[in-house]
Amino acid sequence: MTTEIKICGLSTAEAVDRAAELNAGMAGFIFFEKSPRHVAVDTAAKLAERARARDLKTVAVTVNMDDAGLDEIVKRMKPDWLQLHGGESPDRTAELKARYGLPVMKAFAIREAADLDCIGPYEGIADRFLFDAKPPKGSDLPGGNGVSFDWRLLATLDGAASYMLSGGLTKDNVGEALRISGATMVDVSSGVESAPGVKDFGMMDAFVRAVRDAGLTARSGSQE
């Protein structure tokens, strides 16, 4: 099975093209003004069209956004997925899923085992979870902080949860992260950037190669 990869925080046509050439699978666009990765809806609409034409699934990443903002994004960008990266409640998540008829990925900030208890009320509502690290003290961003958490916590999940592993992943640690957590989907943003918001194609290539190599190692290991 190929590990699904979401490259998040894309903001240029060239980066979208590279993600597609690498068969990343998913492209994330950030709608959060304080983020160095923030894109205007017009830009996201153009980039998403380009991504779709290249077989990438598009993800609109939002944080506690109101209906008016979401209506505009959904109408113009036409994302394949909505990622809710704030404190959206289970009711709000269900409401948005029904309002837009889109699959929803709900993000959770994880530091300790108890943080995983939060997913219970979202089961059967969110189509996928995204487990990220808690932002460091003083950060203005709920995501994209380049911080990882203890991947061993995810090994306690029963296997029924569909989730992406996120937070501080790089080419150097993603193989170990996959092995320890048992994740089958990963998400990366700052780990493929040369500066905040600037995607580096060499780093994107190396990250995807590391994920694919980890899959090959796991498969050859299981045949022994």
Ligand SMILES: O=C(O)c1ccccc1NCC(=O)[C@H](O)[C@H](O)COP(=O)(O)O
């Ligand atoms: O990336 C951002 O700037 C961002 C801002 C506000 C909300 C969410 C954001 N990112 C969401 C993601 O899905 C990131 O890929 C995820 O947090 C991992 O980021 P990183 O640790 O930099 O790989």
